[in-house]
Amino acid sequence: MDYIESKYFSYADPEDPVLKQILIRSIEFISGQPTIFKLYRKYQESPEKWKSFWDGCVQLLGLKINLDLDKLNSIPSSGPTIVVANHPFGVLDGLVLSWIVSQKRTDFKLLVHSLLLRAPETKQNLLPVDFTGDKQALLTNLETRKKAREHLSKGGCIIIFPSGSVSTTTKFYQNKSKAFDPEWKKFTSRLIKQTDPEIIPINFPGANSSFFQFCSHLSPILRSSLLFSEIKRRINSEVPVYIGKSFKYSQLEDKVSNQELADFLRKKTYLLDKRFEDSPPYGFEPE
Incomplete structure (x- = not known):
């Protein structure tokens, strides 16, 4: 099996200036990365102990995923499907969502x-997306959209966080209960209109710590550096999940613009949490 060196088990981008990489890795090292890396290594030592990589992640992190098993059947076991979700925690959302979908199908x-x-274990289930908006990001996203469209045309499943960014409070001084996704991107809407798959909205209640919210407003470097710390905080915790009913874009009475569809999906996802009567305000979006 291939192994990742600890220095690459990081949110530091190899394309970033060296000092920035050092700063990110240093903060990660003192705030949680070694703990998460040890758990990852534990999986790699005996992957046969678990049904899948996602199952191993959930068990090693001690996560108790609280969901309605009847609602799990909303996820089709076959056929073109897009799962959309809010993004309150970071990597944890992706791990849990992959675990949930893997209970119904593996072609996601x-x-x-x-x-x-x-991580070599994840490559068959991941496609890269870049929301930075530069020329390289455009090329990456065009290629990924092409691959995603092809995957859907073959009856596969796509999982996406349309915000492209972890939920954050609008102001640095706000409590974490005010942390929400920024405006959802049109990328997902275009993919839906091109393929008309079953759409499954999934909601994760909660947010990262108030300290993370505060630091997110101070510096993008601090924000990235603390994501391992937020995973560590969730070890041996309960993760509630709300799964909505499936529907298709072609079933909607009104045909809308790409941004209107993105807003509709965001609202539908947040309203799965009964605390909300309407779509919450947009959260802060770091540059």
Whole structure:
């Protein structure tokens, strides 16, 4: 089996300036990365102990995923499907969502930031997405959209966090209960209109710590550096999940623009949490 060196088990981008990489890795090292890396190594030592990589992650992290098993049947076991979800925690959302979908099917592709494709166990289930908006990001996203469209045309499943960014409070001084996704991107809407798959909205209640919210407003470097710390905080915790009913874009009475569809999906996802009567405000989106 291939192994990742500890220095690459990081949110530091190899394309970043060296000092920035050192700073990110240093903060990660003192805030949680070694703990998570040890758990990852434990999986790699005996992968046969678990049904899948995702099952191993959930068990090693001690996560208790609280969901309605009847609602799990909303996820089709076959046929073109897109799963959309809010993004309150970071990598944890992707791990849990992959575990949930893997209970019904294995032909799924999770769209994530390209930095997260380093683990060899995940490569068959991941496609890179870049929301930075530069020329290289455009090329990456066009290629990923093509692959996602092809995967759906073959009856596969795509999982995506349309915000492209972890939920964050609008103001640095706000309590974490005010942390929500920023505006959802049109990328998902285009994919849906091109393929008309079954759409499954999934909601994760909760948010990262208030300290993470505060630091997110201070510096993108601090924000990235603390994501391992937030995973560590969730070890041996309960993760509630709400799964919505499936529907198709072609079943909607009104045909809408790409942004209107993205807003509709965001609202539908958040309203799965009964605390909300309407779509919450947009969260802060780091540059």
